[in-house]
Structures are given as C-alpha cells and as structure tokens.
Amino acid sequence: MVGLEPHLIEILKRPMRVLSVSFPVRMDDGSVQVFEGYRSQHNDAMGPGKGGIRFHPQVTMDEVKALSMWMTIKCQVVGLPYGGAKGGVVCDPRTLSAGELERVSRGFIEAIAQIIGPDKDIPAPDVYTNAKIMGWMMDAYSKLQGSFAPASITGKPLSLGGSRGRDEATARGCVLTVLEAMKKRGQSVQEITAAIQGFGNAGRTAAKLLSGVGVRVVAVSDSTGALYNPNGLDVDALANLKDHGSFRNYGHSEHMSNQALLELPVDVLIPAALENVITAENAGRIQASIIAEAANGPITPDADTILFESGIQVIPDVLANAGGVTVSYFEWIQNLTHSYWTKEQVDAKLADILVPSYHEVNKIAQEHRTTMRMGAYMMALSRVAEAMKARGWV
C-alpha cells in the first residue's frame, strides 16, 4: 500500500548491523559465567539507532532483530530523528544478586561499546531493565570513553541526567492514545473499565494513570498470574504489595490466569508484558472494544486480522508505547544541551507529539480502510524510504 520499491523493501527487511557478543561475568560464589547478548541496529537513515535493552532468559537474536525493526517504525510514527535498534542479554535478573546484575550490565556495555554512543546508537530500558541499570551502563560507557557521556544512554536516574517523566512516559503515552480513542465512543471516563497484563514499568504505571483519571481498573497481572474484581482494584494498594513481594496477597479479587485476563468483558485491554499473547487461538474470545499495545508485539498477525474483522480497535505498539522513546529523545536533547526541563514541560511536549500522531495514524487507517497498525507502517515506512533516497542509498 505504501508503494515501496522492491529494493527499499530488501533493505528494510533486515537490520543493517547485528552484533552478537558473549562476555564473562564473575559470580558471587567465585565462578565465572559466560553471558550472551545482542545489539541489532535496523536502519540509521534518519539518525542514530535508538532502542531498549532487555534482560530475559528467552531473549534470542531473532527477537532482538524484530524489535529493532519495530523501533525504526516507532521512531518515525512519532517523527523522532532516530533509526531503530534494540538489545538483549540472555539472563534471568530475578536469579542474580545486585552485584551480579551490575557486572552483567557493565559487561554487556563493554562488549557492545564499539557500536553505541550519543551519535551512533543510544540504548534505554526495556523488559527487566530499569533506571539503576541504565546508570551503571552509562558509567561503564563513560569510563571507556574517558569522559562523562550522559547522552549515550537514556532512562537514567535523575541524578545522572535522566529526564523527569521518563519513568512513566511509556504508560503516559499509552493512556493518552486510549483516552483519544475513547473520546469518540461517547462514554464518560468513569464508565470505562480496563484490564492490564503485566505490572512493570509500562503496566503498573498505566494502571496508576488510568485509575488517576477515574477509569476502573478491574484486572491486573504479573508473571505469577492475574487478579480480577469487576468493581475495580485499588491500584496503589497493589503497587505497595508488589514493592514488598507479590500482589497475590491482595484480597477482594478473583485469581485467574494471564490468559483469562485477556478475555475479560472490559472496554480497554492493555497487554503490557511480552510478545504473542493474543493469537489466532484466543483472538475470537477477546471482549474488549479497544486494545492498546503497551508491550511490543503482543498480537500476532493472524490475530490482528481477526480483531479487525470483529471491529475491535487496536492501537498498535509503534504508537501506543511510543511515549517511552519520545521522552528518551527529550532526555537525549537535555543531555546534549545541558539544560533540564520540568515534569510539566515533559508531559506537555509528550502530549503535543502523541495526540497528533494518534490522529494522523487513525486518519490514514480510515482512508485506506485498514488497521491502525497498517496506517502507522505506511506513514513510517514512507518517511524512512524518503530519507534513504535523499541520502542516495538507492
């Protein structure tokens, strides 16, 4: 539909560079364990690579490559001067001590240092990585360079040049798109119910922000399972329990599986954990009228078609979770210019990008009678194609 020439498709089909590394880490018991990781840089026609680093036992090179391609698209959906990149380390941070986690984080940055940097590729947090880890990573990179390099990594603690609002930006962006989508449905915010899968950076903050504006959050989950109460859950109480162990001890709710949460009768469903949770097998049982993909790739292509045909509006990941990379961009600008913004400035600038992007994507989708995902891809890929042509690559 975008009318991309075959040679442009050939370029975009694969990442421009993928680095596969293995690096030794001294464990607390004195043994040495070798960890594997990847950094994929999909396309840098529009600027340096940008994208998170995930720590997860099931990370694969193929997953990281796909995620880097989505980053190229995402950055262009919201008009950022970046190409797409993504990284991952095969590890289970829940089984590592704080010291081991720090050594894994530093070891990975040392292993990929040659290909990253403020003008080359700027990593950020993703699944099971956070501001603390970004701080260690920035420190490792700065030491290798011999100078303080805050613009090399985003999602850092505020004390190291992190941006106000980055911690909640992914969820804030997602909630902005959900509220735009709800506007045309004529429901008051207080009538809206939401179920959220995943209770980490994206899911937990989405729950907090939605309940803050009056939406009834009726179900949440983490890797251990889901809680459901049709009358609404106390999100602050859940967050508090999670901080001190597990929210499974929360009363006033029915316990259910992560799969069952996806099929609840709610207005808004927010998958905010991992990929491929809505497939052709369960798509027909989804009852939500809007799905906002806070996670990357939670819906398979087959399922996307089924949902579209059922009239369920899917706000695709490349738009719904683009708030995170947008505020990472703000962080990078603040680091490069050595001037820092208030939380109100960050939130206002985020809304100024996300809300028009939502409407632009929706308009293209409606004009072409297609999904918002296809609309987003059309918009983004034509921008990347134009840049590749302007650079004389094709």
Ligand SMILES: NC(=O)C1=CN([C@@H]2O[C@H](COP(=O)(O)OP(=O)(O)OC[C@H]3O[C@@H](n4cnc5c(N)ncnc54)[C@H](O)[C@@H]3O)[C@@H](O)[C@H]2O)C=CC1
């Ligand atoms: N952190 C960020 O800024 C961004 C994150 N994302 C995406 O959002 C998703 C979640 O990432 P974060 O919130 O950052 O990760 P996180 O590590 O902060 O949280 C992940 C959450 O998912 C839960 N989880 C893990 N496996 C699960 C399962 N099988 N079922 C249900 N829950 C499960 C964990 O218990 C945890 O609560 C990922 O797809 C990530 O790529 C997208 C854009 C930016």
Ligand SMILES: O=C(O)CCC(=O)C(=O)O
């Ligand atoms: O903040 C960033 O730079 C990237 C976040 C990310 O990995 C994503 O949007 O999937």
